[in-house]
Amino acid sequence: MFPSTFDYVRAGSVAEAISILDGSEDAKLIAGGHSLLPLMKLRLAAPSTLVDIGRLSELSFIEDRGDHVAIGALTRHRDLETSAVLKNSVPILSHVAGEVGDPAVRHRGTIGGSIAHGDGASDLPAAVLALDATMVVRSAAGERTVPATSFFKGFLETDLAQGEVLTEIRVPKTSGGWSYKKFNRRAQDWAIVGVAVVRNGSTRISLVNMGSTPLRASASENAINQGASIEEAAHLASEGIDPPSDLNASAEYRRHLASVLVRRALQEASA
Amino acid sequence: MTTTETTSGSKVLGQRVLRREDPELLTGEAKFSDDLAIPGALHMAVLRSTVAHGRITSIDTSAARSRPGVVAVYTYQDLKDDWAGPMPCAWPVTADMKNPAHFPLANGNVNYVGDGVAVVVAESKTAAVDALEAIEVDYEELDPVLDLEESISDSNVIHSEIGTNLSYTWELIPNKDAVDEAFAKAAHTVSERYIQQRLVPSAMEPRSVVVVPAPFGGDYTVYSATQVPHILKVMLALTVGISETKLRVVAPSVGGGFGSKLNVYAEEVLALALARKLRRPVRWTEERSENAVATIHGRGQIQNIELAADADGKVTAVRVNLVADMGAYLQLVTPGIPLLGAFLYHGVYDIPNYSFTCRSVFTNKTPTDAYRGAGRPEATYAIERAMDALARKLGVSAVEIRKRNFIPAESFPYSSSAGLVFDSGDYLTNFNKALDMVGMDELLAEKKLRIDAGSRKLLGIGISFFVEMCGLAPSRVLASLNYGAGGWEAATVRILPTSKIQVVTGTAPHGQGHETAWSMIVAEKLGVPMADIEVLHSDTAIAPYGMDTYGSRSLAVGGTAIHIATERVLDKAKAIAAHQLEVAEEDLDYAEGIFTVKGSPDRAFPLAAAAFEAFTAHNLPDGMEPNLEASVTWDPPNFTFPYGSHIAVVEVDTETGKVDLVRYQAVDDCGNRVNPLIIEGQVHGGIAQGVAQALFEEAAYDSAGNLLSATLADYLVPSAAELPSFELGETVTPSPTNPLGVKGIGEAGTIASTPAVMNAVVDALSHLGVENIEMPASPERVWRAIDGATRR
The missing domain is CATH 3.30.365.10 (Aldehyde oxidase/xanthine dehydrogenase, molybdopterin binding domain)
Incomplete structure (x- = not known):
């Protein structure tokens, strides 16, 4: 398990990281390293340069900003899990962060790293999707914001272009019920299927590991928001969705699980 | 603590004694094979087949050879004269068992994903691993045989030289007619079919081997993450063609085996053969993903x-x-x-x-x-x-x-x-x-x-x-099963001049806590502090005889050998004490390190003194050999x-x-x-x-x-x-x-x-x-x- 040879640069600021990315065709940012390094060790990824932003403390924060909470991209999962601000204002996010991997992973991994990696099987991308969060992206050209619904583009592919750095995630505060159902065989694993439900005015439902990106269960959402019963809505969980088959679950079983978990999550969020 | 009738007379046995192995394991001080600092060692990496069944039509190693840090790249053809025989199988269960030739690197055909195809030797681990990607191999792919029942049909034969996929049929049917009759007369029968899936043993420490040639004299020290240093020594001597007297095998701290390190692996043979060929230390440590395919299932x-x-x-x-x-x-x-x-x-x-x-x-x-x-x-x-x-x-x-x-x-x-x-x-x-x-x-x-x-x-x-x-196991029973070795275990117990005790065992612990348990057995018998007892193991230069650790054998066989050796040492000490006290041996009591004359407890002679007498040999009973030591090889009945x-x-x-x-x-x-x-x-x-x-x-x-x-x-x-x-x-x-x-x-x-x-x-x-x-x-x-x- 040795990665191919690569150059390593530790960036002293976001601006410096951006300028290094701009000068390279395939440089990759690294923060906690918990998504990228395994790919590199398996030689499924071989960036020529790693730009280490892990020590940019300016990007590690959780701030109450009135109607939303702003989270720095380099905030560790463990800090989300234990944040009083999140527990109070966006409790599902704090809960989901506590479901990621194991304690070692949670002390190293960062929310920005997880979201920028854009893995459809990861917990946090689905959580920010259900929360209708907004990503703040910086580049040499300035800053732009991207809603979560248009951030995740494909398998390990996001709206981030080369030369752009995800710096902040803005999460609307929630006041209604919520639930996160993570189904797996071992505690530290990725979800075989996961379901996040946020009731904040309307109900939003997102799915983990039901596709190459985190997905919204639109048919279920529409049904429940138009007054259908939880059972009826849950039946529609995988409508229009083409889940993967792998060692842990066939597509057919994933569809079944999605229905069961959406029902359970809606019940819990409504309780 | 639970005491039992059978051990309630014991002072040490049956106690929840903390494992003396644990401090160095838990603080990371223990040295595993990969931890050993060996100056000048070359690093080995093995290119493995990506094809389950196929014929190698070409291998081009030239690009890999010219990479920086690469010392050599070898295929089967390059090394075929560097070993004396095929990989060993020590259990020919039947006389007609089919055993296809198996070498450390594939000879023409590859037969599973993970089969060794070529080996790189380089100045660093990373140089060796990087060079693997520069080796070009072309395969003619053949249909793989993956299903057991398809295999038995011989519709697709893997090893053409043996002409069948059936290695052997083994029966234990003492009375077939009686079995048939029981089924014919049965009021109820059940017929079940179960699948035992394949498992990957997944020991926490992957395999690792380091071979260090002596500068002259042709001696080699093999450090290996193995459960079986003694068996490995014999098999490496035979397979590589090196005199057994020139080989020393050491198993340093070993992080679990579960049977997967009860073996002789291609990489152990390669590392020894290449250390001999290149006259430099050669080392290899398995990667976790290699462990899944290249260590036994x-x-x-x-x-x-x-x-x-x-x-x-x-x-x-x-x-x-x-x-x-x-x-x-x-x-x-x-x-x-x-x-x-x-x-x-x-x-x-x-x-x-x-x-x-x-x-x-x-x-x-x-x-x-x-x-x-x-x-x-x-x-x-x-x-x-x-x-x-x-x-x-x-x-x-x-x-x-x-x-x-x-x-x-x-x-x-x-x-x-x-x-x-x-x-x-x-x-x-x-x-x-x-x-x-x-x-x-x-x-x-x-x-x-x-x-x-x-x-x-x-x-x-x-x-x-x-x-x-x-x-x-009983050696004679193993013989009846055609197993290629005995089932005994060896032990030596010696009390040194300063009364410290060395226990030499042929068992090879890899997590079991033998140092603790064996010390308890000796401490129980001699009534001395466990701290005075040192257990030596897993080095064929120190413990030349042993049958190693597997099959839940070490306590019942190895522990018994230690128990008997301790008894013999105590008997000899008693003879010395009796001689010194000028009484008959049967007139002596023994407790907690001291012999006393029955009825006159003030007339005493310590075990420590007997040890020193045995060392100086100034005044031993006539005909008694110096030194206080006993060696026992126990073959269980x-x-x-x-x-x-x-x-x-x-x-x-x-x-x-x-x-x-x-x-x-x-x-x-x-x-x-x-x-x-x-x-x-x-x-x-x-x-x-x-x-x-x-x-x-x-x-x-x-x-x-x-x-x-x-x-x-x-x-x-x-x-x-x-x-x-x-x-x-x-x-x-x-x-x-x-x-x-x-x-x-x-x-x-x-x-x-x-x-x-x-x-x-x-x-x-x-x-x-x-x-x-x-x-x-x-x-x-x-x-x-x-x-x-x-x-x-």
Whole structure:
């Protein structure tokens, strides 16, 4: 398990990281390293340069900003899990962060790293999707914001272009019920299927590991928001969705699980 | 602490003594093979076949050779004169067993994904690994043979030189007519088919080897993460063609083996051959993903088991037909693994008629070999699952069917229909204790309550009562099975001039705690502090004789050798003391390091003084040799037969199919208990490993023969988070086979727990009509079983 040879640069600021990315065709940012390094060790990824932003403390924060909470991209999962601000204002996010991997992973991994990696099987991308969060992206050209619904583009592919750095995630505060159902065989694993439900005015439902990106269960959402019963809505969980088959679950079983978990999550969020 | 009648006279044995090995292991100070600093060592990396079955049409190593830091790149053709023979298989179970030639690198054909194709030697590990990508190999791909029953049909033969995929057929049928008659007359029969999936042993420390040539003289020191330094020395001498007197094998700290390091591997042969060729130290450490394909796998059997029973449910015959997966080649003891279970398919039951047949076949997969329990988990699984099936057929409980069939306590020593003599046992007492501890009646009531309430979380209770044969083994019995070595163990105990004690053992611990346990045995006998005792092991220069550690043999065989050697040392010291005190030996008492004259306790002579006398030899009895030392090689007269009741309680989510193990009760009987702390550790780990087979682990292949579960993200080794706190109890039935009265505990948990859990899963769903679920009982498999049963 040795990665191919690569150059390593530790960036002293976001601006410096951006300028290094701009000068390279395939440089990759690294923060906690918990998504990228395994790919590199398996030689499924071989960036020529790693730009280490892990020590940019300016990007590690959780701030109450009135109607939303702003989270720095380099905030560790463990800090989300234990944040009083999140527990109070966006409790599902704090809960989901506590479901990621194991304690070692949670002390190293960062929310920005997880979201920028854009893995459809990861917990946090689905959580920010259900929360209708907004990503703040910086580049040499300035800053732009991207809603979560248009951030995740494909398998390990996001709206981030080369030369752009995800710096902040803005999460609307929630006041209604919520639930996160993570189904797996071992505690530290990725979800075989996961379901996040946020009731904040309307109900939003997102799915983990039901596709190459985190997905919204639109048919279920529409049904429940138009007054259908939880059972009826849950039946529609995988409508229009083409889940993967792998060692842990066939597509057919994933569809079944999605229905069961959406029902359970809606019940819990409504309780 | 639990004291027992049989050890209550002991001062040390039976105590929960903390393991003296642990401080250096837990603080990271222990040195494993990969930790050894060897100046000037070259690093080896092996290019492995990406094709399950194929012909190598070309290999181009030129680009790899010219990479920076690369010293050499070799293929089979380059090295064919660098070893003296093929990879060893030490267990030719039948005279006509087929054993295809197997070399450290593939000779023309590749036969599994992971088969070695070329080896790079470089100045650094990274240079060696990077160079692998520069080697160009072309394969002509052939259809792989992956399915056991397809293999046995010989429709596609893997090794054309032997002309068949069948390695051997082995039978144990003492009286075929009697078996047939029992089935003909049976009031009830069951016929079951079970699949033992392949498992990846997954020791925490991967394999590692370092070979250091001496500057002159032609001597080599081989450091290896092995369970078997002594066997490895013999086999490397023969395979590489180096005088055994020039080889020293050392197993430094070894991080688990579970049988996977009971072997002689291609990389050990390559490292030694290349150290000789290049005259430099050569080292190699396995990567985790290599471990999945290049270290042996365990299990891999299709089991057909039939039981015949009379109207009362008394089993009259058992007939077993196995197909066992050898993988692509025979490794050190591959063919013998099914035989280690072959005698135990009647389990703990008094079944008078016995028939066992095993056909062992090659497949285009990683070779199989010993994995914790080796043959005995498979046997226990089949009989314990089949007994539950019989109970369902008769409409009696899993408890009742067992009680009707136990070998009665009064029939020990028990001569089994398979030809073994079971040493000691009282199964019913053990079983009743387990039922009592787990609260079986309350569990059954709770199970019924949930069914009646239409709960989505059903309860299942699974019983497994196991017996195993361990303490491997009487050498003459091994001879009758064509095993290529004896089953003895060697020990030397010496008391040095300053009265410190060295214990030299031929066992090779790799996590078991031998240094602690062996010190306890000596401290018990001599009445001296454990701190004065040092245990030396796992270095053939220090412990020249040994049969190493596997098959739950080390305490029953190696511990006994130490016990007897200690007695002999004490006898010699007594003769010296008697001589010094001018009394007869029989007039001396001994306690806590001091000989005293009976009736005159003030006339005393310490053991320490006897040691010094033996050293100076100034005044020893006539004819006595100097020095206080005894060496013993113990060959046991029989196996030992540990047993126990294991009861698993699971909750099954009928909507998702997820199984949660919620309680686990084990009552083990391993004879006298030397250190309960170590016993409990072995049982805990053993149970976890057996639960892993039932619910989590599987070496899964795709249709091209690629291992899909080749990382620890995909191969689901469970952690503490997936397991309940185990509830343990014990009974103590000393073994008459050895003077310590001990049996063995290293494999017990693994042997017992797999069927306990699977019986529990089926029990939870049997009212729906579910009779079997293949392992591992993944959520999807369980969901499909429920779905299938409820649709019927």
